[in-house]
Amino acid sequence: MTRVLIVDDHRLFRSGVRAELGDSIQVVGEAEDVETAVKAIAELQPDVVLLDVHMPGGGGQEVLRRVLGSGSQVRFLALSVSDAAEDVIGVIRGGARGYVTKNISGRELTDAIRRVAEGDAVFSPRLAGFVLDAFASSEAPSIDPELDSLTQREREVLRLIARGYAYKEIAKELFISVKTVETHVSSVLRKLQLSNRHELSRWATARRLV
Amino acid sequence: MADQKTLAEPGGDAPYRRMTRPMEGRLLGGVAQGIAAQLKLDPVVIRLMFVLLSVAGGLGAVAYAVLWMIAPREPYEGAPPPRDWSQLAAFSAIGVALLAFGWLTGASKGGIGMLPFAVGGIGALILWQQADPERRKGWVSGATKSIRGNRVRTLLGVTLVVIGAIGFLAAEGELADAQPGLLFTGVVVGGLTVIAAPWLAGLWKELQLERRERIRQEERAEVAAMVHDSVLHTLTLIQRVAHDPREVVRLARAQERDLRNWLYQPAQDADATLAAAVRRIAAEEEDAHGVAIEVVCVGDMDIDPGGRLAAMLKASRQAMVNAAKYSGSPTISVYAEVEGDEATIFVKDRGKGFDLDAVPLDRMGIRESIIGRMERHGGTARVRTEPGEGTEVMLTMKIAKD
Numbered sequence: 001m002t003r004v005l006i007v008d009d010h011r012l013f014r015s016g017v018r019a020e021l022g023d024s025i026q027v028v029g030e031a032e033d034v035e036t037a038v039k040a041i042a043e044l045q046p047d048v049v050l051l052d053v054h055m056p057g058g059g060g061q062e063v064l065r066r067v068l069g070s071g072s073q074v075r076f077l078a079l080s081v082s083d084a085a086e087d088v089i090g091v092i093r094g095g096a097r098g099y100v101t102k103n104i105s106g107r108e109l110t111d112a113i114r115r116v117a118e119g120d121a122v123f124s125p126r127l128a129g130f131v132l133d134a135f136a137s138s139e140a141p142s143i144d145p146e147l148d149s150l151t152q153r154e155r156e157v158l159r160l161i162a163r164g165y166a167y168k169e170i171a172k173e174l175f176i177s178v179k180t181v182e183t184h185v186s187s188v189l190r191k192l193q194l195s196n197r198h199e200l201s202r203w204a205t206a207r208r209l210v
Numbered sequence: 211m212a213d214q215k216t217l218a219e220p221g222g223d224a225p226y227r228r229m230t231r232p233m234e235g236r237l238l239g240g241v242a243q244g245i246a247a248q249l250k251l252d253p254v255v256i257r258l259m260f261v262l263l264s265v266a267g268g269l270g271a272v273a274y275a276v277l278w279m280i281a282p283r284e285p286y287e288g289a290p291p292p293r294d295w296s297q298l299a300a301f302s303a304i305g306v307a308l309l310a311f312g313w314l315t316g317a318s319k320g321g322i323g324m325l326p327f328a329v330g331g332i333g334a335l336i337l338w339q340q341a342d343p344e345r346r347k348g349w350v351s352g353a354t355k356s357i358r359g360n361r362v363r364t365l366l367g368v369t370l371v372v373i374g375a376i377g378f379l380a381a382e383g384e385l386a387d388a389q390p391g392l393l394f395t396g397v398v399v400g401g402l403t404v405i406a407a408p409w410l411a412g413l414w415k416e417l418q419l420e421r422r423e424r425i426r427q428e429e430r431a432e433v434a435a436m437v438h439d440s441v442l443h444t445l446t447l448i449q450r451v452a453h454d455p456r457e458v459v460r461l462a463r464a465q466e467r468d469l470r471n472w473l474y475q476p477a478q479d480a481d482a483t484l485a486a487a488v489r490r491i492a493a494e495e496e497d498a499h500g501v502a503i504e505v506v507c508v509g510d511m512d513i514d515p516g517g518r519l520a521a522m523l524k525a526s527r528q529a530m531v532n533a534a535k536y537s538g539s540p541t542i543s544v545y546a547e548v549e550g551d552e553a554t555i556f557v558k559d560r561g562k563g564f565d566l567d568a569v570p571l572d573r574m575g576i577r578e579s580i581i582g583r584m585e586r587h588g589g590t591a592r593v594r595t596e597p598g599e600g601t602e603v604m605l606t607m608k609i610a611k612d
Contacts (some may be wrong), residue, residue: 084474125543129506132547136509162506163556163602164543 002117003028008079014100015081017050020106025113025176030148031058039065041074043083047117053080053087064094068100076115079104085130092192095122096124120182128161129194150188151171157184230386231278233286237298239278257301265308272404281406282415285535364417440468460500466559484519484553485510488546491527492600499534502541509548514609519553521587522607529603535603537561551609563595 002025006014014030021027022157028044031037041049041063049067053060060078067074076096080087081103083087084199088099095179097116100109101124112122150158153174160170167185229248231240242260246253263270444465451457471489481487485507492503513519526544533542539561545557569576576593580603584591589607 022389082474083470088451125504125506125545129508129545132508136549159547160546162508162547163545164560 001024002048002113003044004048004050004113005029005031005037005040005044006162007031007040007055007060007172008050008052009033010052011053015094017109020109021113022106022110025110034059034062037063039182040070041067045120046074048113049074049076050079050113053077053078053082053091060091060096061094064091064096068095075116077112077122079109084136088127088130089134089192092127092189093137095193097189099127100124100151101126105154115182121185123158123161123185125162125164128158132158132162132189135191150191154184154188157181158188159186229277229281230284231281232284234291235294237301239274241274241277242285243282244284245277259507261301261305262308269568272520276404276408278300280411280415315333318430319540372607388405422606423586436472440465446556456500460497463500463502463607464493464497467496481513483510484523484548485514485546488526488544488555489521491523495527495530495534499531500569501534501539503534503544504541505544507546507547511548511553516609518587518589518609521583522553522555522605524591525580525583525591525605526555526557528583528603532557532575532603533557533561533601537563539600553607553609555605556602557605558600561602563597563599563601565597568595 004021004025004027006017006027007030008014008017009032013034014032018027018030028046029040031040033055037049037051037055049063051060054057055063057146060080064076067076076091076098078088078091078096078099079102080091080103081100082088083101098112098121100112100122104112104124114204116124131150132155135166156174157170160173165173167178167181170181174181229244231244232247233240235245237257242256243253245251246256249256255603260270262507263273284321444461448458448461451461486506489505492505495501496503511519526546530542530544533539537559539559541560543558544556546553548554566576580593581591584605584607587607589605592604593607594599594604595601
């Protein structure tokens with residue numbers, strides 16, 4: 001059974017998520033800000049942390065920085081109402097293994113948690129769109145070609161995610177296994193986190209609108 | 211991971227700021243500390259300078275008082291921290307000792323000769339402190355600007371008048387007699403300047419503050435208007451139609467979209483670019499049919515004058531309408547992509563799907579409004595569907611760049 005910690009500053013939302021999650025998931029605790037989250041993660045050692053992006057005390061990125069900075073292997077799934085590119089790319093580069101918006105259904109969320117617990121990445125259609133946009137058409141010379149560009153296959157997978165395909169449907173469409181789809185997505189996540197691409201930050205900053 | 215930093219805290223370089231008086235660590239008013247911070251010196255040096263100048267002719271005390279009045283206090287939250295009285299006593303002791311020393315040796319009899327320096331010094335300090343960083347830079351760089359032109363003209367005028375007056379007096383042989391009077395006139399004018407300057411400066415500062423406050427209030431009014439016109443309105447409507455879950459969802463969804471657009475999307479002209487147009491169409495159909503339409507756009511291009519993209523948009527609207535009306539799917543995914551000169555729009559639902567071959571010829575929705583329309587404008591449309599498998603409409607259009 002997957003052990004989950006819910007970190008969100010809205011009590012109503014926490015109880016809503018708790019009620020929606022399926023039987024295969026055990027909610028071991030809740031936290032409402034950066035301090036309590038860091039403490040709870042250290043104490044409870046959950047498999048997956050559902051992390052809100054906007055919170056008092058520095059937000060999800062601060063939790064990521066403090067927990068992952070201390071060498072913890074806990075996996076994070078970011079959960080937010082925000083659609084801002086900066087937030088999305090920000091938490092992913094901060095170390096979260098996925099990003100979903102809060103209007104996700106309980107079944108999809110359960111699925112996403114399971115995926116993250118297994119070490120895979122979870123991309124929402126919007127995140128896939130952001131990544132495609134950020135990695136698109138670069139004329140600037142890249143520092144590390146392996147990290148700084150997406151392969152044709154990765155691009156195809158992302159495009160299908162953006163079109164609203166589930167992993168299973170993507171596998172069927174591309175005649176590959178679901179496992180291979182997961183591998184591609186994880187590889188994109190790695191590039192997203194490690195690439196020093198100039199455009200990536202410039203793009204995200206340019207999209208900052210608030 | 212240099213990138214990450216940029217993402218987290220972009221635009222880090224602090225602007226050149228005006229002198230402020232810090233609350234923490236102040237001895238009297240925080241003036242010396244403020245100056246020290248501005249000049250990147252040790253506050254002790256500045257404090258000693260003030261003490262020395264106060265003893266020698268009182269200039270230090272005057273300058274301190276003036277700066278205390280005109281320099282803004284640094285924002286500080288909570289109760290003001292206590293002063294370090296022992297240090298203050300030490301500086302006072304140094305001052306008293308110096309004063310006694312000067313009085314005993316008679317070295318402090320600077321007399322009226324010190325006054326012009328005092329006046330000039332204080333004036334310069336006030337000007338320097340009051341000036342905006344931009345203006346200060348302007349003074350230092352010595353570039354010729356329109357303001358500068360004005361100043362030069364004033365200076366030239368004053369110089370000419372003074373030379374003329376001196377010349378006149380000299381010619382009349384009365385220069386020697388007028389000298390003390392002139393000196394005192396100068397001192398009085400200087401004194402008035404010193405007295406009035408802080409007041410004028412304060413007035414100016416107040417005006418600026420007021421302006422900032424007004425801007426803030428306007429912003430708040432805009433947010434309030436937004437919340438009132440849309441959010442409150444929607445909440446009221448939701449309460450009134452609480453018996454109809456479908457309508458509640460529709461209202462909530464429309465409000466969410468509005469708020470999101472307001473928060474995260476740039477103000478875009480929906481008639482100007484493809485992505486903006488797709489977003490608008492999706493919003494309109496979502497509203498009309500009460501089905502959530504998720505839009506993802508990658509890349510963008512201007513709407514072509516030839517009407518090809520307009521046709522494509524119409525086809526995409528029809529696809530959305532079909533999905534919302536007939537598929538039974540709770541959500542519809544729309545993906546618009548521009549790559550090079552090719553635009554693609556996908557409309558996908560997870561509804562019941564249908565048998566394409568069984569669609570009667572007279573069903574205009576798919577054959578005419580989608581496939582026919584795209585082909586007439588030089589594009590392609592593919593419909594992929596199977597009963598129980600949902601439907602996906604793929605529209606492709608090439609737009610030659612001129």
